[in-house]
Amino acid sequence: MIERIVPAGETAGPPTSSAAAGTRLDPWLGAYAQRTHGMRASEIRALFAVANRPEVVSLAGGMPYLDGLPLDVLSDVASRVVSQRGLQALQYGSGQGDVTLREQILDVMRLEGIDAHPDDVVVTTGSQQALDLVTRIFIDPGDVVVAEAPSYVGALGVFRAYQADVVHVPIDEHGLVPAALEETLASLAATGRRVKFLYTVPNFHNPAGVSLSTERRPAVLAIARRYGVLVLEDNPYGLLGFEGEPRPAIRSMDDEGVLYLGSFSKTFAPGYRVGWVVAPHAVREKLVLASESAILCPSSASQIAISTYLSTCDWQGQIKSYRELYRERRDATISALAEHLPEASWNVPDGGFYVWVKLPDGLDSKDMLPRAVTARVAYVPGTAFYYDGGGASHMRLSYCFPTPERIREGVRRLASVVAGERELVELFGTTSSIPDSVVDAPGPDVA
């Protein structure tokens, strides 16, 4: 989980070399590709080992709450997938994905105003694979991706894996700030940097919780067009709004300049790993080739399970019940913050999974994490969501998985940790004496 430290200048020999024999050194260290040296465990990942213990209230993960799913009905769906369509479900399928499922995906996207053709859709192994494929076909080392500050940690990881540079653009309570985007693209153009795409989560942003206002969407699109920059619209949460109708997708306003990523992981269940990307014709061809190279084809069993679920179950009713569930948890989070952490500040998301909390001045969310875990509460420090080391003043609280009661208990614990940190800051002026490495360690025994 933790990158082992290897003496500088250590080079690989064949596995029989005396340097490697009987040691924990990696005999293949000198053989890795350049891109591999940038791979490292994310803060979220290092957390999982600790935060999954039952005594810890985890406000860290983005796992949807599945207890409300009708398992008896879904068990019947799973059974029929094999008994009625087994020879297809158990076989290889098309690299682009099952055509019936692609047609059904159009119905899902129509709720956000998207008008597309089944040929435009490529089914992927979760929308994470779509992120990987898009980055793979567009990014050469050193190319620039422009992304919100903060941005989804898993996207930043993909961009890093392909050796992109990420340039952040600020957001406010209405999402990405058009003037700041314009300024960033102009300044990158002036220095001759090659910007390949703008990565944005326009709805119920991960981690910031905000949404790009309907008014700003055409403006963002127009700026991207003017600079010849593709828009990568990542939209796992768009149907999980707590009020009113879904906002129109950016893709609904432009079918040539936008790549749209969707997913069933948050609106249904992540265990099947089914997401998708909608792309202009020529780009879609490249994505299919890239996906065939990466996995041959997405799982037929998973696709037919999702397809059968969509055609035989009340999937819109399920989304509605998720919305109510998550709204209640959002309310529990916000009221607990108001009661226990009034010295912090936060947004009030109107959908999705996340509240983005700004700590009182002088506190560092990454430094504080080991003490929080000791106090049996976990979150993700803001630094995970910045490419450039920013974000230490913030933390992401996920309210999707714990019950409202657990959320309130978690925020209470967090408040006591923050109070302790503030005392430290008042006494010593800093909390940063604790080495960073503790944060990535397996963590203290909190049993």
Next chain:
Amino acid sequence: MIERIVPAGETAGPPTSSAAAGTRLDPWLGAYAQRTHGMRASEIRALFAVANRPEVVSLAGGMPYLDGLPLDVLSDVASRVVSQRGLQALQYGSGQGDVTLREQILDVMRLEGIDAHPDDVVVTTGSQQALDLVTRIFIDPGDVVVAEAPSYVGALGVFRAYQADVVHVPIDEHGLVPAALEETLASLAATGRRVKFLYTVPNFHNPAGVSLSTERRPAVLAIARRYGVLVLEDNPYGLLGFEGEPRPAIRSMDDEGVLYLGSFSKTFAPGYRVGWVVAPHAVREKLVLASESAILCPSSASQIAISTYLSTCDWQGQIKSYRELYRERRDATISALAEHLPEASWNVPDGGFYVWVKLPDGLDSKDMLPRAVTARVAYVPGTAFYYDGGGASHMRLSYCFPTPERIREGVRRLASVVAGERELVELFGTTSSIPDSVVDAPGPDVA
């Protein structure tokens, strides 16, 4: 499916540029990464659209024959996966894969003499994803992969996608020729080329059908070690031998210098997309990070389905029945070749899915393909399995999917096509007047 031809020097503008508006040109053509320019549809892929028509006898695809699977039992397995373990099966899981499944994979590998630890195993979305991840972490553009001549087309595609150079090493009826491997590695070392790994399918080779003899295995390993080259052992077919016991895996002889790829796609069913890679500790850590970046985690639903199948069904009995099924089809293929195509030559595989056929002198398998499809039989031309354009004198016949009767009919049709080609050659001295592009086209209407 076919790469559109775009005028040389065409560059991308923003999607609103007049050059792009209303045309079929790709407005993002100038934005692709270097690696993307090398992506192209494989010959196998272009074939699928035609060869899947029911009137065509397809000896082209590598799809396993699933009609013998007990769908009623598997339907019950699928049902229980959701009813009894639904909250886990429908949720995100570990990036490395389910630990119970990883333990069960050890039982599968023990049949080929592999002694490993569950920590050494990374579950992947089919072993194609394992190929992608290994190549991703090791290959910089221009690095060399040494591979058998011929080699699995899907592996060559991955190596191409990461801009590797592939250098082929000849095989004979006992598999990879050690002296040729030594000579190739020595010559690459002399020219200063960086060889990252040796890619080999040691059992029932795709497409050549041969196996690396047990005697040669330590020799191949010793040569790779001597040159500091990792061995990438790809073994989807190892348990599908028609006679005797499985050969010991190369991995069973060395746990530091070999990456081993396994799969349930051929011994059970490909629709779940579950494969795996076994790697030394430090390499395994990189593979997990790379996989998390690529897909977050493999499908929990698929993994638990396979795990439940392994723990509650007679999976070894299923493999035994597959072996009998495929042996019968191998026999049908060989006897039909002997009867109808005595002027060709071929190997007699003792396991797996493929016969590698050498055409009579002067014939070109790629040129001949459109005429074969018109005669309602499909195969894969040998050129698909070479990085350097070789292989035109050979074709791959897959006997895995069609019934013995269909196989005999297919070989009869093929023989008549070959006879026609030989007449052409005798008359004109060549068959290459037919443009290559026809091979990649959707094909004539054969209805």
